[in-house]
Amino acid sequence: MALAEQKNKQIIEAAIAEFQEKGFAGASMDRISERAQVSKRTVYNHFESKEALFKAITECLAGRVQSYLHVSFDPKAPIRDELIRLGWSQGKLLTDPCAMSMVKMVLGEVLRDPDLASHMNKRMEMVMIIKTFLDATVKSGHLNIPDTLTGAEQFLGLIKARGFYPKMFGEAVATHEEMERIIEETVDMFLSRYGTGKA
Amino acid sequence: MALAEQKNKQIIEAAIAEFQEKGFAGASMDRISERAQVSKRTVYNHFESKEALFKAITECLAGRVQSYLHVSFDPKAPIRDELIRLGWSQGKLLTDPCAMSMVKMVLGEVLRDPDLASHMNKRMEMVMIIKTFLDATVKSGHLNIPDTLTGAEQFLGLIKARGFYPKMFGEAVATHEEMERIIEETVDMFLSRYGTGKA
DNA sequence: TCCCATGTAAACTCGTCAGTTTACTTTTTG
């Protein structure tokens, strides 16, 4: 069955490229099969329809993104370092050109399909991960945040505002150095606002 | 010429709705003429092609958005109030359902068309307006911001992270009350980080 | 080696869409 898997991969790669360049409506199954070096019928053997192919790709994306998101608070380490680690849990994703190109592809469709949107949202709940982290920092007395959900949104907003959204409209993603500055400045602002002085 | 203008307006309104629901590729000129209660030929009398109609709409959007953006710093007023005014210069836009629905429409296409993206960017340079404002606050000694461009991005990021991007994926826009909270919390964070104590 | 699941190429159906054409009516204006 090595062949089938190989073909499957070729189709998915080609479909990602095609959907990203043309959007769902603009993409053509003929072109996808051509790009995948595979006959059209083979595409339909692997995926029932254009829609099914698109959904499979979003699943694939959600899976890849989710694998990035693991971070928990260590109360014994310096709080600034811990917040920087938290920042990097997002920064890693935003500096990965592959992940970003997929996010970009899905975003265009998501704007028009609220169902797909809420589905993707559920599978990419970054805010809740950050909130959980911040709850722990509050419990240990390192930060004083009256509303950790707001805090999480602000933290993520500060990073995305400079490392994500501006990159949506160009080719490049943020470099490692850029992201490092963004995260440090985010943490500085966050500590000015919510810090308790406890290291 | 009152009739021609009337028809023109009908077409643009219908086209905004259609493009927003279906995207550029998915939109149909037949359906646009139907929605506009106008014959198809009339649409083509007003706009040479689908592309031309879309471009006209983005121009129209850029114009409406630009008209929102006017705010300058008054050094004699309390700094917190001034920053809140600055926040509202953006907040007004983000709480206007009409403006938001147009932004949403264009965004999907912009993700696929870097030329259109840079064109829209130039016509909606919010960051520079905020930077100019912040430069003035630094000059008057009210704030201490080492890098006002970064500061402007952070300020805008804090607002958009909660008042704009989350709303992109749903129907509603932020309410006035929501936006008020968002702006106040943004200003609080900003003053914690960059405030000099001078009122 | 045989067989069947899988792959291939190419033609085909049927629908839709951008844009045009035709024959006619309404509105504006000189």
Add this chain to the structure above:
DNA sequence: CAAAAAGTAAACTGACGAGTTTACATGGGA
């Protein structure tokens, strides 16, 4: 009022796309 400008309805052209069908090839497990 008369003619020019703008609008209308409906049919038409040519292209393209999703998904199917047909007839044939291939490769890996029994």
